[in-house]
Amino acid sequence: MSTINGLPAHVLLVHLIVVLVPLTAGLVILCALWPAARARLIWPTAVLAVVVTALTPVTVEAGEWFQQKLGMPPVLDEHARLGRQMLYFVVPLAVSAALLVLAHIRQGRGKPTGRAVVAVLAVVAIAAGGAAAWQTYRVGDSGAHAVWNGVVDH
Structure with missing residues (x-):
């Protein structure tokens, strides 16, 4: 995919x-920490996690096309490097959502999830969600600096 309109x-x-x-990171963490939210939001959260996971490589591929179109300027190297790592952050987010779906289904069948399992799911969700949000910030910040450094005076 190269251009849209x-x-x-x-x-x-x-x-x-x-x-x-x-958004997905926040919802995954919310679903992990708050059972009432999980009951209502786990399915849309899981769908978002799948969408984000599928959209990430498409965005990276479009970015690589765009970088080549611009003549591979070195100022974009850090942004491209961080962007290529993004999949390593959204996949754990999707796995966290999947684990929460399994816990939700299990609970719906009358099989309560033990406190230790819930605690581990919460830690995994917080770690995955926090890391994905942080990496999103890092990629976006590096891209913004690549585009705007020298264009706007501080």
């Missing part, structure tokens, strides 16, 4: 990532 696809797709990854 004449604009570089990466420029448009990255906005979805910037919004959906932190």
Whole structure:
């Protein structure tokens, strides 16, 4: 994918990532920590986690196309490097959501999940969600610096 309606696809797709990854991370953490939220939100959260996981490599591929189109400027190297790592952060987020879905299904069948398992799921969700949100910030910050350094005076 190279362009959408004449604009570089990466420029448009990255906005979805910037919004959906932190949203998904927050929902995964919320579902892990609050059983009432899990009961209501786990399915939309799981769908978002799958969407984010599928959208990430598409966004990275569009970014690589865009970087080649720009002539591979070195100022984008750090942004591209961090962007290529993004999949390593959204996959654990999706796995966390899947584990919460399994806990939800198990609970729905009348098989309570033990406190230790719930605690481990919460720790995993917090770690995965926090890491995914942080990496999203790092990638976006490096991209913004690559685009705007020298354009806007401080």
